[in-house]
Amino acid sequence: MKNILFASSECVPFIKTGGLADVVGSLPKYFNKKKYDTRVVLPKYSCMKQEWKEKLEYVDHFYMDIAGQNQYVGILKYVYDKITFYFIDNEHYFSGFAPYDGDPKWNIEKFAFFSKAVLSILPVIGFRPDLIHCNDWQTGLIPVYLDNFRYMGEYYRGIKTTITIHNLKFQGVWDTKTVREITGLPEYYFVPDKMEAYRDANLLKGGIVYADKVTTVSQTYAEEIKTPFFGEGLDGLMSARSNDLCGIVNGLDYEEYAPFSDNKIAKKFTVDTFRKNKAANKLALQEELGLNKDAHVMMIGIVSRLTDQKGFDLIDYVMDELCQDAVQIVALGTGEVKYENMFRHFAWKYAGKVSANIYYSDELSHKIYASCDAFLMPSLFEPCGLSQLMSLRYGTLPIVRETGGLKDTVEPYNEYEKTGTGFSFANYNAHEMLNTIRYAEHIFYDKKRDWNKIVERAMMKDFSWKNSARQYEELYKSLLGE
Template identity: 50%
Template sequence: MKVLFAASEAVPFIKTGGLADVIGSLPKALVKQGLDVRVILPKYAQIPASLTDRMEVVAVFDLQMGWRTLYCGIYKLEHEGIIFYFVDNEYYFARHGCYGYGDDAERFAFFSRAVLDALQPIDFIPDVIHCHDWQAGMIPVLYRAHFSYQPEYAHIRTILTIHNLKYQGVFGQEEFKDYFTLGDEHFHGYALELHGGASFLKGGLLYSDAITTVSPTYAEEIQTPYYGESLDGLLRSQSHRLHGILNGLDYEEFDPMNDKFVEFHYRDSLAKKQLNKLKLQERVGLPARKDVPLIALVTRLVDQKGLDLMDRVIGELLNLDAQWIIVGTGEPRFEQLFRWAADAFPDKVSANILFDESLARQVYAASDLFLMPSLFEPCGIGQLIAMRYRSVPIVRETGGLKDTVTPYNEETGEGTGFTFANYNAHDMLFTIERAVRLYREPAVWANLMANTKKKDFSWKKSAQQYKDLYETLVPVRV
């Protein structure tokens, strides 16, 4: 079976969030299941030269987008056994970063058209085009409108995966009519129309053959008004083809036994983990203490991550006999909150308002507890890395956090972390206080480590679920 992933970012080429991690690792797991999986991305200027230097041009053609005739180049690179294609047009993609430009609708309309127009030139006609997030959401619409009736393409099925429903690619209807050559029939309420404009994501939801999202709980949540971002009614109507498949973690990339950023390699040795903790405390200027729990946040500093809960009880949190280390950037109010805490409590707080992959890995390896009090979390990768590095997660029960972290039960000794259900600052505070107390009970910690060790959050199970879904969609070809 041939599968083409269409996405706007992938590790190691370009990354702004968890989408890139998925596109960088899921194809490798699917290839192990016997599928021929390839990936197509925009060719951004920020892709490192060490990678672009290895790319080869495999196709150049004119692309028609509305009244425009545009250059389109397709580059190819094999990386870690996966073939990646890159859509080249410097006007659209030779810029700083991926998104946030006034012409994003035009840029990703070009990308969507290029994905379909490139199939013949690259000599790869897939059975499934697997589209990711709003940037690829119009590919199923274009396929239905312009390609599905052509015999060589008629067998193709399309899937849309929602990585975060909040981002919907809403732009003006006139732009859609222009870039995609679509008539008025595509813009009534049950088609692309959204908030008076039109939505890339809504197009993908309605025109694809199947919809997936990145955890079973998030698939349920987005069918409710609280989490549904104005699309809950549509998603309820499509629930028969909506599947929640949990994201995995690349166990080769994230491995404390082989991580190049970690000084003392370990698997289950708490003694080695403590050596990493003492090293990190020394590096960031915290007192070197084994007996105090080190609580970590490696996150974007934004509302979604539940940081307003911390703001409400920051005094009580800083009164705990615990140390805190924060790594991330984001909204100025949260950056300032943690800078203030580090200035006021230098023996308790290290605020690293930056993103540094080597520091982040050292934090996972050194920390005892890992906090994710998210307002919503489609899947979350932080808690998966934390458990892989034997840092015990403290999470709110939402989305993938609920699906991956089992609450610790002192009576039975079962569980892999500490959880709270309500989006409430004092519920979070109580849960953190409990975790800090139980850190000082060696039998409890031994239980948590033993339970976490049994968990497997690699891509193997999830890849099998994707393969099963592909096989239900693709007709048997004789």
Template identity: 45%
Template sequence: MTKKSVLFVASEGLPFIKTGGLADVIGSLPKELARQGLDVRVVMPLYLKMAINNHNDFDYVSSYDVRAGDIQSMANVYSQVVDGVTFYFIEHRDFFERDELYGYDDDAMRFGFFQHATCRLLEALNFFPNVIHTHDWHTAAIPFLCRTFYSYREEFRAIKQVFTIHNLAFQGIFHEHYLWAALGMDHGYYRDGVARFHDDCISFMKLGVLYADKVTTVSETYAKEILTEEFGENMQHVLELRRHDLVGIVNGIDYDTWNSKTDQYLVKNYDLSTIADKKANKLALQAQFGLPQDENVILIGIVSRLTWQKGFYLMTEVLSHLLQAHVQFVILGNGESDIENAFHHFKSAYPEKFAFYRGYNEPLAHQIYAASDLFLMPSMFEPCGISQLISMHYGTLPLVRETGGLVDTVTPYNIENKSGTGFSFGGRDAYSMKQVYDLALQTYYDRPEDWQAMIQQAMERDFSWTASAEKYIWLYREISG
């Protein structure tokens, strides 16, 4: 029997390039689907960092013209097989070999080219998968293009389409001019409202929502939240039209990468049966940052982009209070200057309690997950979140705000029966966060047996991609037979 084939199309993915959680998904989910018997392939742009670091490992595949609207260009395609998954990389030096992945004035043209080049690649390979699975706005027009621009071929019309929203805040909104210039489509799709979004604009994401067979988000709660005005980012009315085809499937984590028992970056590996060895990582991290080495003080970790979305303005409002207790903070991240400046201030004011590393450092991220007792994640909204999954898997209890995937994955502490895998608060204010923070510290210091029981419950949870991949396979079968 022929394997079911799925083509992932995404703007980034591990192990090649990453700016956010999308890359983790692309690095993990296809691998798990391949393990479960699917023919899985991935298409990505070939960015500057990849051209420098990886190009010599790639195999040449094909070159062909891409012509649509104002795009008259050549695509070169390379490939590499990783963990049973074939990755294709579309090369266009002017568009993709830049310092950053996104945020340029010509992003509509860059990702218009990428989407057309992906469709042309299928023709060049004579490979037409059962399902194309697109991700976020950078690839959202592909379901639309397959049913319009490329509909002259039955093979394109027959492909089933799944579109995943990882973060609704970014929708690929551009001036209506780009409907023709970047996608090569008639202005009639703007006039009749299909592509139109706001005054004089189109939305790539709207095209994905309307033309995919199924629309998914990365947690069940986020799938409900985005139908509301609070979280809908002005797309809620469009999403409401697809309510019955909107599915939430929570992300997993890659146990090959995130496993306290085998993690190469840890001073001492451990699992639930050797949980006492976790403290060696705590002492090592304290020494690394010049904090007093004390295995009994509660160590609070953060690995995050430092933005409003991630809830760090709530934290800075009450940080003076939070630091009055017997605590230590270790923070890894960068982002908005006001938050960074606040953290630099507290680093100077509380050198024995507060450590801040500006930027990103992969080994240090692993060490913080392993060394911390409590992991702080007060997000204002969080489609899924991966950090809380990693922290629980490492025996570090998360403290989260009740939104999106954080609701679906963290079971709040119940003092009556000692159940729970973390702590959570529901308000959007700093006082709500402070209350549950105080509860967490009280539990750590006064009810250590409850804390240990929660660590056991957290580490026994299965956050691997296996269960989530099975849900995607079911979804693919539902639409393609």
């Protein structure tokens, strides 16, 4: 039996700001329980819901040096879904209104404390991991501290680490002098071949340099980040570590996203009943959102943060042209004001055709996946992406740009070979996107049989966590010499 410890700054159902929380909340459940004892460690944030805080059980506490001070480290635990979760308690660091504060220096100090505490609690909780699985820059110091701790005694020698990059854009960067003072690490860690990048200290870089293996959340993104455009200044390092770098696509929680058992949608359906029941969902959604009621019109869904990264400048550029077509567009999400207002404007200009829902609702997102015919996701870059996996699951065909996880999970339709699960375009170009949408419209209206076959193939795809967990197990095996 091997011990695996996941370290993360967020995790469902306890605390969530993004996709990282879904990954850490889902993946540990799917490992082979006979081979792996998998546990998770998180900060105990004051902004967690009271219902969770009340369930935590006190384990122990001690004091630890960080940023020149002796800080309290409380340990609490809770078993949820057969997985043991540890929570590191410290009011000084974790009492904010959100997991990440606006002040980057404070965030760096907070997660330096967390990283050092993760290693310091191990002898106290009586769980010595064979491998610590770190996630993003917030845990980037764990492999660095582990390297430093190895000199302090036998206990920490031989513990392996892997770090998963969920989005390379966020790296945890601050000036070297301050980071040295905060971490208390010796000077030799702050040089260009270790933690220093462009004269600053970079926590993610430290994790990448010192981890035994580096993973990211799709095969294509693993290749892309070796290039200057996607590499965010670390492309040279990613190339240097390419032998230890691999991409494993995130999975989707197939219990929560299941069209045949989803209570949030108007009419449940399977791969055998979608022809009739998807139309019933569409009519219910049109009614709810005040769109023209028509089961035969092609409905395109968008559920996203409204930001440049997600390709909304392309949509903005051709939205007027697109609205001339026989389509309805349903958008859900918040983000940059210019894109929020763009959707509001078109919902006013094309009332009955465009619905702008500038907020977030889990329930409405399920209805959009279940009701729409196509799902638009023209990202500039996309490490993995979960929305396209949800839309495939609900038989809503993704129209995506070929980047990162979108390229790995959506197979473009080939009308000659009768293969594919969606539609895609290669260049970041608004009219290339529009042409691809119009090609999808042509198949939808003129080749309905072919369209339905694509939907069947999309719904049959397996992007569940089981699949991803097997690949992580292979990675662990290679590291732990099983």
